[in-house]
Amino acid sequence: MSITESESNFSNLENLSINELLNGINQEDQSVAISVQNALPQIEKALEIIVEKMQSGGRLFYIGAGTSGRLGILDASECPPTFGVGHDKIIGLIAGGDDAIRKAVEFAEDDKVQAWKDLQGYAITKQDFLIGIAASGTTPYVIGGLQIAKQHGISSACITCNPRSEVVEVSDFPIEVPVGPEFVTGSTRMKAGTAQKMVLNMISTTAMIQLGHVKGNRMVDMQLSNEKLVDRGTKMIMQELDIDYEGAKKLLLKHGSVRKAVESGGK
Template sequence: MADYRKITEEPSLHDALETCSVTELLHKMNAEDRKVPEAVGQCIPAITRLVEALEPRFLSGGRLFYIGAGTSGRLGILDASEIPPTYGMPHDRVIGLIAGGDRAIRKAVEHAEDDTRQAWKDLQAFDIGENDTVVGIAASGTTPYVLGGIRAAREQGLLTAGITNNPGSPLAAAAEIPIEVEVGPEFITGSTRMKCGTSQKLVLNMISTALMVRIGRVQGNKMVHMQLSNNKLIDRGTRYLMESLGLNYEAAGSALQQYGSVQKALEALGKKRG
């Protein structure tokens, strides 16, 4: 792509960083970080398009896959891993895949991202089908692992999206729905774990959270399907029931223990009161 410009590799707007005090460094970083939410906001039409296309597929049993390498892959895995405890979804509905496999989550695997065929092989291990959605994440928009996976998925008729920080990238061209978050040059030239990574985290939050709300995993503004896997979450669920049903703490806690989830307790006790 002759006119393709890699903003993510352009020189930082800040220089002589080694001469700055700690306070100066932090203020400069903060000034750059403030640009990220505005850039994400410009992408809401594209994110909307993705969630609206994803929702019926997901309700039909389809899954949401994130594919990425390095920081991008780790962020996809992070978002996917938080869906079961937060919304009570099975672990196999939102899935994050990283170039190099699970060992790459903690330690970089050399050249894993350079294989254009591996992502599709990784996806095929999950018996991927027409109702599934694949979102590729790559700050540069050129990562071979991601590009290969998105191209193959789209050729097979799956819904595809690409989250990138460079406009007009190969990933944007390959995906059905391009999400191009232009955050500008990084504070440390080329260090895309910074603003680019932050923008990707925000976009992933928006995709998965909006989807969970739309499919009924939130009531009002409460996580009524969350897994009650520790004392903090049990306390949170108890307080949800107190607020919703007018119970005292002990009664709400007993109801939560009896029915096993906030949603089931609300349904059972709501019917009794009705």
């Protein structure tokens, strides 16, 4: 039996109090960060190639089904507003298409050729990098996509919570994060999902920093899509140029980004 399907360490959940349930879930969650830490060497190896390809104009693709697919789409969708990159730089695809983001699409994950068809819609090439996300490591949609990508010479990684699973065999850079049984048996939206989210955060954030979208520790290329972000950007400029709030805000709105406002030297 795979780790992600193994029996929970807790039983008779319906008889536990709210306090007992919360403490049990929290107890299980505390092990996730350690598992991710153990996978850092694997993540680093994948990132070395990801950064190299993206610096040369390549893109990063995520494919997954269910929770795994949604997490990939979430990570990809957050990069444009956070780092100011185009929506075509990091692309998340889910089995069943956009409808599956909100509702389960029955049997969509069982098609071994659909992921490649989805990737073809974006004209994926050897210049790009593909990450298959599959908690179980057995998702046909992900395995098939990685297999066909490999045949076309496209570099790939996987993020899975089952070591030595099938998805590992078809990935160039497997990232294995075994987090043990879920609090609710088989519910990989819990610890496995948390682990995958943590790894995706590391991958996209590190790549964006390496590509120059962060200065110091600031999101200097973030999109000014609401007043909170305008205020944040204004304060960044105040600190960098040693000017007052109104002057900094005027510069930000004039140049459209923290980076450009700072590079203008206050003009």
